[in-house]
Amino acid sequence: MIALESKNIVKYFQKKKETSWALNQVNLQIRQGEIFGLLGPNGSGKSTFIRIASTLLVPEKGNMSVFGYDVVKESQKVQRLINRVSVEASFFRMLSPMENLLFSAGLYGLSKKEAIKRINEICETIGLEKKRMHDRIKDFSRGMQQKVAIARAFLTNPPLMLLDEPTTGLDPRAKREVQQLVTDMNSRYGMTILLTTHDMDEAERLCQRVAVIHKGEIMVTGTPEHLIQIQESKTANPTLEDVFLAYTGLTFSQVETEGVGV
Amino acid sequence: MKNRMLRELYAARAFIDRNLNLSKRYWKWELVFLVYTIANSVTIGFIGRGVESVTGTSIDAQFYILYMLIGSILWGYLSILFEIISETVTWERWEETIEYTFMAPVHRATHLLSVCGYAIIYGIIRSSVILLVLSFFFNLDMSSANFASAVLILGIASFSFIGLGMCAAILPLISPEKGIQVVSIFQSLLLMFSGVYYEIHVLPQWMQAVARISPATYALQGMRASILHGAGMGDMVQYIVPLLFIGLFLVPFGIALFIRMERWAKQKGVLKRSG
Numbered sequence A: 001m002i003a004l005e006s007k008n009i010v011k012y013f014q015k016k017k018e019t020s021w022a023l024n025q026v027n028l029q030i031r032q033g034e035i036f037g038l039l040g041p042n043g044s045g046k047s048t049f050i051r052i053a054s055t056l057l058v059p060e061k062g063n064m065s066v067f068g069y070d071v072v073k074e075s076q077k078v079q080r081l082i083n084r085v086s087v088e089a090s091f092f093r094m095l096s097p098m099e100n101l102l103f104s105a106g107l108y109g110l111s112k113k114e115a116i117k118r119i120n121e122i123c124e125t126i127g128l129e130k131k132r133m134h135d136r137i138k139d140f141s142r143g144m145q146q147k148v149a150i151a152r153a154f155l156t157n158p159p160l161m162l163l164d165e166p167t168t169g170l171d172p173r174a175k176r177e178v179q180q181l182v183t184d185m186n187s188r189y190g191m192t193i194l195l196t197t198h199d200m201d202e203a204e205r206l207c208q209r210v211a212v213i214h215k216g217e218i219m220v221t222g223t224p225e226h227l228i229q230i231q232e233s234k235t236a237n238p239t240l241e242d243v244f245l246a247y248t249g250l251t252f253s254q255v256e257t258e259g260v261g262v
Numbered sequence B: 001m002k003n004r005m006l007r008e009l010y011a012a013r014a015f016i017d018r019n020l021n022l023s024k025r026y027w028k029w030e031l032v033f034l035v036y037t038i039a040n041s042v043t044i045g046f047i048g049r050g051v052e053s054v055t056g057t058s059i060d061a062q063f064y065i066l067y068m069l070i071g072s073i074l075w076g077y078l079s080i081l082f083e084i085i086s087e088t089v090t091w092e093r094w095e096e097t098i099e100y101t102f103m104a105p106v107h108r109a110t111h112l113l114s115v116c117g118y119a120i121i122y123g124i125i126r127s128s129v130i131l132l133v134l135s136f137f138f139n140l141d142m143s144s145a146n147f148a149s150a151v152l153i154l155g156i157a158s159f160s161f162i163g164l165g166m167c168a169a170i171l172p173l174i175s176p177e178k179g180i181q182v183v184s185i186f187q188s189l190l191l192m193f194s195g196v197y198y199e200i201h202v203l204p205q206w207m208q209a210v211a212r213i214s215p216a217t218y219a220l221q222g223m224r225a226s227i228l229h230g231a232g233m234g235d236m237v238q239y240i241v242p243l244l245f246i247g248l249f250l251v252p253f254g255i256a257l258f259i260r261m262e263r264w265a266k267q268k269g270v271l272k273r274s275g
C-alpha cells in the first residue's frame, strides 16, 4: 500500500513582488512500512514538502494524499494519520514536558488517563528522565528538547511519521539515540517514516529508499545501494555523498556550512 | 460519531488546561496586570469621590462612584475576553507552537470556543477579585441592584464579545506583523466609543452612531440599568436584543472567516514565517 503519494506538486511563495519557488512538479511514492529519505541541501524544498503533507501549506498545483486521503480536501482525516518532528523543538517554553505532552495528546483526542500512561511508556523508551518531566522546558538542552519533540510525535502512534531534520544540531550521542529510535519504531510497529536530512551517513544507515531533491525538483529516487551502483561508472568507490554531490552540484562542506535550515 | 464528539471534548479540555498552566507559569505577569487593573479602578473610584470638591457642586457621589466602577470592571472583563481570544494566534506564533496546534485533528470551532470558555472563566475570577478589592476602598451600595438582570446581561455580553474577539483573532493570522497592532487600535477605539465612563449622548452625533453598533455600549447600559436602577427582565430587553443579535451574527461569522483565512494563510505560507 502507498502511505504517501505526491503527484506533480508545485509550490511557490509570493511575497510582495518576489516569487520564490519551493517545489516544482514533485512526484513521490512512499510505501507503507518503509523509511524513506528525502535528501537535499538547505532551501531545496524539503520542509515545504513535509509541511504540505502535514496540512500546513496548500500547494499551488498537484495532489498529495496520505493513505488515500487528500491532504487539502480531507485534511482532518490526514491529520489523524500523521505526526511530525521538525528542526525546531517548538514547545510552550515555560511549561513542563508533561504539560506540553498532555496538551498535544488532548488535541489528538486522548483522555488524560490514557495520555499519562502513553507518556510514561514513551519516556521510558526514549530515555527521558521521569523526574525532569515537571521542569520548565526552556531549561532543557537542545538534545533533551528534541527528545520531548519526538515523544510528542510518537505519542499519537501515527501510521505516517514525518521527520524534518530531526538530528540536525544534535551532538553525536543524541543523534545516535534518535536514529536508534527511528529504526526501532519502524521495525517494531511498522511505522512508515519520511525523513529529511542532509546527513548522508544517516540516510544510508536508516533509509530503505531515498530521493535527492535540488531546487525543488526530484533529481533521482532509489535505494541507496542502487544509487551508489549507478555512480560507480563515474567515481571510484562512490559513497552516498558522491551521489548527493553528483545531483546537487554542491561540495559537501558547502552543505554543512550553510547551517541549520528552517 | 460519539467517538468524534468525545475526542473534541478531550481537545477542548486540553486547550483550557494549557491556558490554565500558562497562567500558572506566568503568574508574575498575571500579578503585574492584576495590580495594574486594580490601581486603575481604584483611581477611577477616587475621581468620582473628588468630583464634588473639584467642581464645588453637590452631586450624589456614591451613585457616581458606582457608575464609574461598573464601567471600569465591566470594561476590564470585556477587554480580557477580547484580548485572550484575539491573541490565540499571536501567542502560539511567539511560542512557535502554532504549526503543531494547527496540524492537530481538532475542529477549529472547538479550538476557538475552548479558548473562549477559558477566557470567560478567567475573566469572571479576575473581575471578582477586583470587585472584592474595590469594596475595601469604597462603600459600594448595591441595595437596589437586580442581580438576576446583571448576570443575564453579563452572559449575553460575553457571547457577543467572544464574536468580536474571534474576528479580531483573524488579523494576526493573516498579518503576522501588523495584525496585533490593528487589534490594539480597535480595542482602544471601542473604549472611546462605547460609553465606558460616560453616557454616549455626551458624544458628537457621528460618534453616537458608531457607539450604537458597539456591543460594549449595550453591555454597559444594561449593566448600569440593572445595578444602579434595579431594572427587571422586561426593561433589559432593549439591551439584550442587540447584544444577542450581534453575538448570533459574529460568533458563527468569526469561526467561518477564521477557517477561510486559515486556508489563505496556508496558501501564502504566513502561518509560521513572518514576512
Ligand SMILES: Nc1ncnc2c1ncn2[C@@H]1O[C@H](COP(=O)(O)OP(=O)(O)O)[C@@H](O)[C@H]1O
Pocket: A013, A015, A020, A021, A022, A040, A041, A042, A043, A044, A045, A046, A047, A048, A049, A261, A262, B268, B269, B270, B273
Ligand atoms: N513560508 C514561506 N514563505 C516564503 N518562502 C518560503 C516559505 N517556506 C519556504 N520558503 C522558501 O522556499 C524554498 C524552500 O525552502 P524549504 O522547504 O524550507 O527548504 P529546506 O527545508 O530544504 O531547507 C526556500 O527558498 C525558502 O526560502
Ligand SMILES: [Mg+2]
Pocket: A046, A047, A048, A164, A165, A261, A262
Ligand atoms: Mg528545512
